[in-house]
Amino acid sequence: AVMDDLFEYFQGMTLPAQVMISLAWCLNMCGGVHCSDIALLGYHRKPPIVHSEVLDSDCEIPLVIAACPPAAISPAKTDDGKKAVKIKEKRCMF
Structure with missing residues (x-):
């Protein structure tokens, strides 16, 4: 769902510069989130x-x-x- 909303920005090259987006699914925020321009944190219940x-x-x-x-x-x-x-x-x- 996140990439569905951002897809047009990446296709049309409308962002002012290269953007790194990372998505982590636990509170440790692994996956390069610490060095991203936009970091998203999901939260597991299971x-x-x-x-x-x-x-x-x-x-x-x-x-x-x-x-x-x-x-x-x-x-x-x-x-x-x-x-x-x-x-x-x-x-x-x-």
Whole structure:
């Protein structure tokens, strides 16, 4: 929803300069939020759900794991042997 509202600005090059937007989903604000022009903080009420079927093709899994300061994300494998991650709910700051 956020990018839907901002998409026209990026397509039309109407912003005065390059803008870095970061989105974090926990209170640790990981994901480069500290060095962004616009930082958005979402708030979990439950631990995040992992979609393992698309994770390996859409994300660099070592970077996903490294981006979580309380180490709530750890490597795992799916039933068919693909790379995945699992969430340690006790460490997650939701």
